[in-house]
Amino acid sequence: MHDVAFDVSCVVHVHTTYSDGTATVPELLAAAREAGAEAVLLTDHDSLAARRDGWEGTHDGVFLLVGTEVSPRVGHYLAFGVADEISHAGRSAREIADSVRAAGGIGFAAHPFSDGGHMLYPPVARRIVLPHGWPALEDGCDGIELWSVTTDAAEAWSTPAEAWRWLRDPEAAVAAGPPAHHLRRWDELSARRRLPALGGLDGHAPGVRVRGRVHSPLSHARTFGLLRTHLVCERPLSGDVDADRSTLLAALAAGAAWLVCPFVAPAHGARLWAERDDGTTIAMGGEARAGPTRLCARLPAPADIVLLRDGVPLRRVHGDTLDLDVELPGVYRIEARIDQRFWLLSNPIHLR
Known part of the structure; x- marks a missing residue:
C-alpha cells in the first residue's frame, strides 16, 4: 500500500x-x-x-x-x-x-x-x-x-x-x-x-x-x-x-x-494508512466505520513518533515504523520529532 x-x-x-x-x-x-x-x-x-x-x-x-x-x-x-x-x-x-x-x-x-x-x-x-x-x-x-x-x-x-x-x-x-x-x-x-x-x-x-x-x-x-x-x-x-x-x-x-519541517529532515516516503483483515485499506485522510483495524506508519528516518487518538497520545515509539491494532472509534493521527525538533504531522484517519 x-x-x-x-x-x-x-x-x-x-x-x-x-x-x-x-x-x-x-x-x-x-x-x-x-x-x-x-x-x-x-x-x-x-x-x-x-x-x-x-x-x-x-x-x-x-x-x-x-x-x-x-x-x-x-x-x-x-x-x-x-x-x-x-x-x-x-x-x-x-x-x-x-x-x-x-x-x-x-x-x-x-x-x-x-x-x-x-x-x-x-x-x-x-x-x-x-x-x-x-x-x-x-x-x-x-x-x-x-x-x-x-x-x-x-x-x-x-x-x-x-x-x-x-x-x-x-x-x-x-x-x-x-x-x-x-x-x-x-x-x-x-x-x-x-x-x-x-x-x-x-x-x-x-x-x-x-x-x-x-x-x-x-x-x-x-x-x-x-x-x-x-x-x-x-x-x-x-x-x-x-x-x-x-x-x-x-x-x-x-x-x-x-x-x-524540511530543515529537520526530508519527508519523501512518509506514509500512514490503516488495514482491515478483509483487505480493505484506509488511506491517510480517509474515513471508515470503527472496528478491528491495524494502523501503520512508515517514515523515511528514525524519529520519536506519537500516535494520537482524539488528540490524546496513545502510543509512543522511537524508530521509523509504527503498527498498532485498534478497535475504538476515534480520529487517529501521528506527530514525529527528531532530536526534539518537530518534523512532521499527519492528517488523520477517521474511524467513526
Whole structure:
C-alpha cells in the first residue's frame, strides 16, 4: 500500500506582485527551486492574474498551481481549482465556501484560529495584527490552514525582543511545532467531521526592492525551508498542466497531506494508512466505520513518533515504523520529532 503513491513537496500560501507580495512570480519560482520544493500553491489576494498570464504549469522542475486568497474583511479563504476570482462582497463565510465549491474548486480557511496580536510598548500594548480567523469552521470550509507560519509567529510576539529572536533564527522557533491550541481545535472539529489540514507560510516577503532585488527579513529564500505541505499523490506530476492540477487538487481534497519541517529532515516516503483483515485499506485522510483495524506508519528516518487518538497520545515509539491494532472509534493521527525538533504531522484517519 505505502509504495503505490508519489510525493510532492509543496510551498503553500504565498503572494507575489500580482497582489501585495514583494517578489515576482519568477523570483518566487527561483526561491522554490533553490529550496528543493516541487510545487508552489500561489494565493494572491482576490487575483488569478498569474493564471491568465500563463504562469500556471511547470517551470524548470517546479509546478505552479495558481489559486487565490478570497479576502473579505473578516477572515480569508484559500481557493484552489477555480477559473475565476470569487466575489466576496456581501457574502458570508459559508456563502464564499459554497461559491468556491460551485466553481469546481476546493477551499481552505486561512489562518483560521487567528485572534490578533499585541506588541508591548511600555506602558501600553499596541495591536500589530488584526484578528482574521474564519468564522464558519463547522461547515463553511473544505479544510483549514492548520499552521500559518508567519501569521502565527506575529500573533505570538508580545515584545520587540521576541520578534527579533524569531527573525534572527526562525528555524529554532518553528522547530517547537504548530501552536498547541490550533491542534486542540482541529482535533475537536475533526471529531465531528473530516477537516483536511495543510500548512502555509502566508509569505509576502515584506521589504523593499533595490536595484532589482528584494530585500526582506522574511524573504522566500528563508521561509520556503520552514514548512511544507507534503502531498501523497496517486500519480506523479507529468508536465501536463491540467493533469498536474487535478493530481494536486485530488490529494488536497483527500487529506493526503503531511505538514513537514524540511530543515529537520526530508519527508519523501512518509506514509500512514490503516488495514482491515478483509483487505480493505484506509488511506491517510480517509474515513471508515470503527472496528478491528491495524494502523501503520512508515517514515523515511528514525524519529520519536506519537500516535494520537482524539488528540490524546496513545502510543509512543522511537524508530521509523509504527503498527498498532485498534478497535475504538476515534480520529487517529501521528506527530514525529527528531532530536526534539518537530518534523512532521499527519492528517488523520477517521474511524467513526
